[in-house]
Amino acid sequence: MLDCAIQELNNHHVSINLTARQFANPDFQAAISHYVQTHLLPRELTVELVATPELSELQQLSVGYRAAGILLAFDDVGSDNLFQQIKMMLPYVNTVKFALQNMRPLGTPTTDAIVSTLKFWFDKAEEQQMLFTFEGIESAADVQLANHLGITRGQGYYFAKPQLPATFMA
Numbered sequence: 135m136l137d138c139a140i141q142e143l144n145n146h147h148v149s150i151n152l153t154a155r156q157f158a159n160p161d162f163q164a165a166i167s168h169y170v171q172t173h174l175l176p177r178e179l180t181v182e183l184v185a186t187p188e189l190s191e192l193q194q195l196s197v198g199y200r201a202a203g204i205l206l207a208f209d210d211v212g213s214d215n216l217f218q219q220i221k222m223m224l225p226y227v228n229t230v231k232f233a234l235q236n237m238r239p240l241g242t243p244t245t246d247a248i249v250s251t252l253k254f255w256f257d258k259a260e261e262q263q264m265l266f267t268f269e270g271i272e273s274a275a276d277v278q279l280a281n282h283l284g285i286t287r288g289q290g291y292y293f294a295k296p297q298l299p300a301t302f303m304a
Contacts, residue, residue, distance in 0.1 A: 136169065136179075141265040150177070154187040158195060165205065167202035176203025182231065184209050189222055196226040205229060207267075212251050213237055230259050233272030235290070241272070245278060280281055 140146055156162055170179050181204055199206055206217050206242070207229040213236035224230075232255045237248045252268070259266035268280050271290030280288050 135157055137173070140173075146174055146178045147180075149182050149187050149207070151182045151184050154183065154185045154191075157183055157187055158191055163195065163198055167198060170202050171205055173292070174203075177205055178203075180205040180207050180229065182209040183227070184214075186215055186223060188266065188267070192223050192226045197238055200228075205265075207265075209233070210236055210269075222260050224258070224264070227264070229265035229267060230255060231258070231267040231269050232266065234268065234276065235272075236243045236270070244276070249279065252279070253283055256285055 136150075139148055145241050152162075155209070166181070170176070178200055178272045181199060183206065183283075186192070186208065190255050198254065206227040208220060208223070208227055209231045209269040210218075211220070211230045214260060232252055234244070234248070234252070238244060256268075265283060266287060268276075268288040269290060271277060271280065271288045271292045273292055276290065276292060277288070280286075
């Protein structure tokens, strides 16, 4: 599947979402590490953790993933992954992704409380010298908010809705 996506999208920077159980599977870690070493340059694959593993497990496993050149990300910080739950884990990942779509209903304005939470997470990422991705960008106002805070990485329906790789070939 990665071969197909990379070939059809003509983009070697890809991400995959993993559960904590998938992340901890030694056979998967070996297979994905081998794939990256033989098909991708280092730091072109990001493993997004949709659920946090135990700290000890992350400490141990992150070494192998990172040695293979794989970036690790916590997905959905601010909504699913709260700071108190993951603060000790931040040194073992490369990036955090703040999911605006999980914080507000589609099409509703962004509240001051959400902006405050977004800024908190962006500041934490900056303090840790981590990458930060602002997810759920749906409007020009969301882009303006990102620009106002200094956020440079974003994704969301404002840019494009997810499509199958074959769609890009048409």
